[in-house]
Amino acid sequence: DVSCRRLGEGSVQAEGSLRLSCSAPGLTFSSKTVAWFRQAPGQGRTFVGVMSMNGVTTRYADSVRGRFIISRDDAKNTVSLQMNSLKPEDTAVYFCAVTHRNSAATTASLYDYWGQGTQVTVSS
Secondary structure: OOEEEEEOOOEEEOOOOEEEEEEOOOOOHHHOEEEEEEEOOOOOEEEEEEEOOOOOOEEEOOOOOOOEEEEEEOOOOEEEEEEOOOOHHHOEEEEEEEEOOOOOOOOHHHOOEEOOOEEEEEEO
């Protein structure tokens, strides 16, 4: 199972920061591609960012580039999403997703495993 958890309170004010962590005891992230998606109320699931299998290459949606950072800790087998300078429009349920493909895919359907999602609320 893929677990997505929030490190800190899920409700923050604009310009605040929050960190999400993704773990999966049955999967080794160093041999997987791990991405983050989000789903705002009434909207579909959208790409946020991805960490490639090499653990170095990252790719971000235009809306979060420069504010969000994805990192991987191979010793802990976790992938984190550091979210800085949060905006009200970042409010959504955030999901981590994992694929066996060695590809920085931005399409949700290409991912094989999904975390349960965690709510992030940003107030103005």
